[in-house]
Amino acid sequence: MTHIVKPQFRHPRLATNSQGLTRRDYEGVISTLCAGCGHDSVTAAIVEACFELELPAHRVAKMSGIGCSSKTTNYFLNYSHGFNSVHGRMPSVATGANLANRELTYLGVSGDGDTASIGIGQFVHAVRRRVNMLYICENNGTYGLTKGQFSATNDRASKNRKGLDTPFDSIDLCNMAIELGAGFVARSFSGDKAQLVPLIKAGIRYKGFALIDVISPCVTFNNHTTSTKSYEYVRDHNHMIGRLDLVETSAEIEADYAPGTSADVTLHDGSQMRFTKLDESYDPTNRETILPALERYRQRGEVATGLLYLDKREADLHELIGTPDQPLNEIDERALVPGSGPLAAINAAHR
Amino acid sequence: MKPTNTSDPTYFHKVVDCQWACPAHTPVPEYIRLIAHGRYTEAFLINWESNVFPGILGRTCDRPCEPACRRGRVEEKPVAICRLKRVAADNRGVVDHLIPRKGPGNGKRVALIGAGPASLTVARDLLPLGYDCVLIERDRKAGGLMRKNIPSFRLPVAVLDEETDRILDMGATPRFGEEITSMKALLDEGFDAIFVGTGAPRGKDLNVPGRKEASDNVHIGTDFLSAVSFRHIEEIGKRVVVIGGGNTAMDCCRTALRLGADSVTVTVRSPRADMKASPWEIEDAEREGIPILDNHAPKEFRLEGGKLVAVVFEKMRAEYDDTGKRRLVPTGEPDVVIPCDDVLMAVGQENSFPWIERDIGIDFDVREAPVVGKVDFQSTRPGVFFGGDAAWGPENIIWAVAHGHQAAISIDLYCQGQDLMQRPAPTTTLISQKMGIHEWSYDNDPTNSRRLNVPHADPALALRDLSMEVELGFDPGQALLESRRCLNCDIQTVFSTNLCIECDGCVDICPVDCITFTPNAEEAELRQMLRVPAQNTDQDLYVSDTLPTARVMVKDEDVCLHCGLCAERCPTGAWDMQKFLYNEAHASTARLPEQEKKHVA
Numbered sequence: 001m002t003h004i005v006k007p008q009f010r011h012p013r014l015a016t017n018s019q020g021l022t023r024r025d026y027e028g029v030i031s032t033l034c035a036g037c038g039h040d041s042v043t044a045a046i047v048e049a050c051f052e053l054e055l056p057a058h059r060v061a062k063m064s065g066i067g068c069s070s071k072t073t074n075y076f077l078n079y080s081h082g083f084n085s086v087h088g089r090m091p092s093v094a095t096g097a098n099l100a101n102r103e104l105t106y107l108g109v110s111g112d113g114d115t116a117s118i119g120i121g122q123f124v125h126a127v128r129r130r131v132n133m134l135y136i137c138e139n140n141g142t143y144g145l146t147k148g149q150f151s152a153t154n155d156r157a158s159k160n161r162k163g164l165d166t167p168f169d170s171i172d173l174c175n176m177a178i179e180l181g182a183g184f185v186a187r188s189f190s191g192d193k194a195q196l197v198p199l200i201k202a203g204i205r206y207k208g209f210a211l212i213d214v215i216s217p218c219v220t221f222n223n224h225t226t227s228t229k230s231y232e233y234v235r236d237h238n239h240m241i242g243r244l245d246l247v248e249t250s251a252e253i254e255a256d257y258a259p260g261t262s263a264d265v266t267l268h269d270g271s272q273m274r275f276t277k278l279d280e281s282y283d284p285t286n287r288e289t290i291l292p293a294l295e296r297y298r299q300r301g302e303v304a305t306g307l308l309y310l311d312k313r314e315a316d317l318h319e320l321i322g323t324p325d326q327p328l329n330e331i332d333e334r335a336l337v338p339g340s341g342p343l344a345a346i347n348a349a350h351r
Numbered sequence: 352m353k354p355t356n357t358s359d360p361t362y363f364h365k366v367v368d369c370q371w372a373c374p375a376h377t378p379v380p381e382y383i384r385l386i387a388h389g390r391y392t393e394a395f396l397i398n399w400e401s402n403v404f405p406g407i408l409g410r411t412c413d414r415p416c417e418p419a420c421r422r423g424r425v426e427e428k429p430v431a432i433c434r435l436k437r438v439a440a441d442n443r444g445v446v447d448h449l450i451p452r453k454g455p456g457n458g459k460r461v462a463l464i465g466a467g468p469a470s471l472t473v474a475r476d477l478l479p480l481g482y483d484c485v486l487i488e489r490d491r492k493a494g495g496l497m498r499k500n501i502p503s504f505r506l507p508v509a510v511l512d513e514e515t516d517r518i519l520d521m522g523a524t525p526r527f528g529e530e531i532t533s534m535k536a537l538l539d540e541g542f543d544a545i546f547v548g549t550g551a552p553r554g555k556d557l558n559v560p561g562r563k564e565a566s567d568n569v570h571i572g573t574d575f576l577s578a579v580s581f582r583h584i585e586e587i588g589k590r591v592v593v594i595g596g597g598n599t600a601m602d603c604c605r606t607a608l609r610l611g612a613d614s615v616t617v618t619v620r621s622p623r624a625d626m627k628a629s630p631w632e633i634e635d636a637e638r639e640g641i642p643i644l645d646n647h648a649p650k651e652f653r654l655e656g657g658k659l660v661a662v663v664f665e666k667m668r669a670e671y672d673d674t675g676k677r678r679l680v681p682t683g684e685p686d687v688v689i690p691c692d693d694v695l696m697a698v699g700q701e702n703s704f705p706w707i708e709r710d711i712g713i714d715f716d717v718r719e720a721p722v723v724g725k726v727d728f729q730s731t732r733p734g735v736f737f738g739g740d741a742a743w744g745p746e747n748i749i750w751a752v753a754h755g756h757q758a759a760i761s762i763d764l765y766c767q768g769q770d771l772m773q774r775p776a777p778t779t780t781l782i783s784q785k786m787g788i789h790e791w792s793y794d795n796d797p798t799n800s801r802r803l804n805v806p807h808a809d810p811a812l813a814l815r816d817l818s819m820e821v822e823l824g825f826d827p828g829q830a831l832l833e834s835r836r837c838l839n840c841d842i843q844t845v846f847s848t849n850l851c852i853e854c855d856g857c858v859d860i861c862p863v864d865c866i867t868f869t870p871n872a873e874e875a876e877l878r879q880m881l882r883v884p885a886q887n888t889d890q891d892l893y894v895s896d897t898l899p900t901a902r903v904m905v906k907d908e909d910v911c912l913h914c915g916l917c918a919e920r921c922p923t924g925a926w927d928m929q930k931f932l933y934n935e936a937h938a939s940t941a942r943l944p945e946q947e948k949k950h951v952a
């Protein structure tokens with residue numbers, strides 16, 4: 001963390017988007033995390049993605065729990081709504097908020113402790129219910145905020161800073177989310193913005209539950225040579241299964257690509273996702289083959305990154321339970337208070 | 352691109368935009384920080400070392416540093432560098448005991464012709480080495496055009512006297528009131544070296560119908576200003592026309608106003624945008640209510656009964672050909688007639704050397720200008736040197752000083768029988784400013800405050816008094832505010848490739864998007880590949896060695912705020928903020944043993 005406020009000066013030729021905003025207008029307050037923390041890079045990737053998507057910041061809700069990762073919602077989108085919930089409870093708060101107002105863009109940021117330990121019971125249900133949100137887990141294999149205890153995503157092979165082993169197997173959030181019905185599942189690395197930014201953009205655009213598990217090294221407690229979540233380890237073992245681009249209008253989709261290596265998917269809002277395969281054998285839309293494929297990477301000690309799974313149906317909670325189209329705060333009194341006639345009918349139905 | 356060689360002192364020197372632009376390479380940010388701390392004496396001495404005339408230049412410098420100042424690229428206006436210099440001079444403590452005296456005689460005698468800023472600088476640099484510096488000046492006092500032509504409402508005589516006396520008192524030998532009329536005769540006096548610092552003394556004239564007939568009331572601007580400063584002229588006609596658009600014209604019109612003219616009009620041939628005068632001088636004249644008419648070319652001096660009554664002007668328009676070359680053409684509009692009693696002509700100066708014989712080995716080119724070495728300032732006759740306006744025509748004081756420093760080095764090398772082209776190297780230091788975690792020895796938090804205007808004297812009084820200084824200078828409170836605007840460009844961002852773990856922390860935090868990690872490419876292409884494309888090609892790219900991911904770190908120096916956030920955010924110390932102090936070599940220090948090269952401040 002630094003002692004000064006980030007200077008307001010900007011590059012005089014900094015680009016603006018259609019909202020008249022520069023990248024810096026999507027920033028928050030200056031980060032207080034340790035210098036070099038991967039979480040700060042994820043913050044920068046979110047800023048970049050929101051700038052490129054030209055999002056109106058006041059239509060975004062940032063949701064988080066507790067942890068260094070969860071603190072970061074303060075470091076981007078200063079002009080958005082935000083809810084910093086109790087440890088591990090963000091998924092329920094996000095579900096409630098989403099039900100109340102389906103028109104906001106929900107962006108959840110959590111940690112591996114917040115998600116895979118105390119919050120796992122909440123997390124699985126948000127996935128299962130297909131809450132329309134992008135859920136980013138900043139995964140450093142440790143409880144950073146409480147000074148470096150093993151988390152549930154820490155690999156068996158990964159020792160802590162003092163050289164101690166963990167006796168337990170790790171939870172793989174991506175595998176779990178695929179099994180539980182998430183529609184968009186990706187893994188990425190905080191040190192690779194070229195991959196991460198398009199994933200965040202597509203995840204925000206996707207309708208349904210989108211998870212990005214971002215390996216985000218903790219420079220202070222889990223960046224040593226025997227860690228599998230260090231900058232060096234992830235760079236050495238990163239296996240990119242494909243590259244994703246989000247193209248906002250179909251007019252821009254003209255670049256050529258070798259046949260069979262690329263697939264375009266049109267999302268519900270008309271934007272196009274272009275998936276370029278780097279690993280021929282991997283098809284992220286085929287649920288049957290991906291889990292065994294991911295297991296093979298794991299056994300080889302590789303960290304598979306990129307878009308791991310995509311369900312093209314894009315179904316979300318509102319659709320599944322048939323809620324009204326408007327946000328609750330826009331439904332007028334007449335609809336909310338139907339009067340004694342309809343009430344009597346309801347009561348009669350329960351007798 | 353190849354990795355940047357930061358061990359070449361020019362790389363970091365260029366980052367210090369103001370110091371790089373200053374002809375004398377004054378360490379600007381270093382003295383600005385001292386002013387912020389109220390350490391005016393030290394700030395003064397740094398200036399005195401580099402530019403010899405802090406009080407004079409703090410009022411009159413052409414300030415090439417200010418258009419170069421980084422602050423002007425980050426927000427609207429540069430730091431008021433020049434006016435801060437004046438603060439140091441105005442508020443300094445006693446310095447007499449810190450000024451070197453003439454060293455023990457080394458047996459060498461040097462003649463310095465003309466006692467303007469160029470010659471005075473040569474004397475300042477050579478006296479401590481024990482040279483006998485003989486200053487030969489036509490006037491009774493030292494200062495040159497600074498005394499004769501710069502009006503005292505811009506430069507008080509007391510300030511001029513103090514700073515010229517400081518050099519004379521070091522132990523120079525004055526021969527004032529003596530005009531050199533033959534170089535041959537002077538050579539016969541047997542000096543070990545001669546420096547010609549005689550300036551560009553001839554004001555140009557205009558050959559327009561009626562010029563000769565009207566000569567009683569048409570004056571050459573520089574001659575007029577000299578006559579005013581020596582009190583040979585104490586009044587002027589009620590209606591005055593000034594012809595010319597340079598700084599001399601601005602001084603002429605303001606002087607005429609103070610001599611009692613009711614109406615003064617400045618006329619310029621070219622469009623206003625092409626006027627040679629500095630913007631602030633134009634501003635000062637206009638603030639005093641003087642109209643400036645552009646596109647007016649003088650056509651005739653009109654006389655009645657043998658006396659000047661008006662000047663006739665033809666209206667012009669600028670046309671540009673394909674190469675961008677300008678041509679002034681008449682618009683065909685009716686001529687403009689401006690009635691007047693006196694005309695001041697400020698249409699340029701040239702150097703002239705009727706007193707240098709052409710058969711003594713000092714060559715002149717076709718334009719009658721001396722042939723002078725760009726590096727050693729030596730003429731074609733060994734041992735005879737030129738500098739200041741005498742070398743290549745009219746410039747300004749700070750260039751005269753810079754020439755003086757270089758000429759002094761040459762004279763010293765020459766007198767010691769050494770190669771003039773083996774110039775002494777500058778001294779540089781590069782030292783980390785880290786004081787603790789996120790603590791730096793300098794104020795790294797850039798202020799948002801805007802450039803302050805210097806307070807002015809009440810115009811009702813100032814316009815009636817030739818010697819009342821118009822600008823009052825910053826008070827210490829204003830100086831503090833203004834000095835905090837400096838971005839500390841000498842505190843360099845220094846990158847160590849071997850420490851970087853490519854975490855991107857610095858990229859993310861940099862408020863002005865200076866830093867990019869990218870595959871390498873040739874410069875033109877690389878400039879386009881940065882987070883914000885680097886369009887300002889005057890500013891360098893800092894390129895690292897190849898990193899483990901096969902990329903390079905590229906920093907565009909253009910708008911870096913030197914805020915140190917990159918270094919604060921870096922987990923491994925791959926970025927560090929290090930102060931680069933660059934001191935130009937001067938004759939007085941160049942031959943000292945290494946360990947004694949430390950500067951007074």
Ligand SMILES: Cc1cc2nc3c(=O)[nH]c(=O)nc-3n(C[C@H](O)[C@H](O)[C@H](O)COP(=O)(O)OP(=O)(O)OC[C@H]3O[C@@H](n4cnc5c(N)ncnc54)[C@H](O)[C@@H]3O)c2cc1C
Binds near residue numbers: 465529531551741
């Ligand atoms: C009206 C006017 C205003 C200016 N305002 C500014 C300003 O605000 N800021 C700025 O930076 N510059 C200004 N300048 C320019 C600046 O004054 C000169 O560039 C500078 O003084 C040049 O210094 P110098 O040492 O080369 O020569 P000078 O200052 O010209 O000194 C030359 C000296 O040599 C003497 N001399 C000449 N011939 C002989 C001889 N044969 N024998 C003996 N002595 C001789 C002269 O009397 C004179 O004193 C101004 C110039 C003019 C005309």
Ligand SMILES: Cc1ncc(C[n+]2csc(CCOP(=O)(O)OP(=O)(O)O)c2C)c(N)n1
Binds near residue numbers: 087144
């Ligand atoms: C109910 C509750 N239990 C325990 C804690 C203590 N606690 C704070 S943060 C944290 C772990 C955070 O780990 P993670 O989500 O991985 O975040 P990181 O700091 O690693 O980014 C714990 C256990 C708490 N704040 N609240």
Ligand code: SF4
Binds near residue numbers: 369370420430837
């Ligand atoms: S900001 Fe300061 S150091 Fe930088 S160019 Fe301007 S005056 Fe010089």
Ligand code: SF4
Binds near residue numbers: 863911916
């Ligand atoms: S000092 Fe570092 S962070 Fe600050 S502007 Fe310069 S490069 Fe950017």
Ligand code: SF4
Binds near residue numbers: 856921922923926
């Ligand atoms: S913050 Fe330091 S380690 Fe990280 S990328 Fe920048 S220079 Fe490299």
Ligand SMILES: [Mg+2]
Binds near residue numbers: 111140
């Ligand atoms: Mg964690």
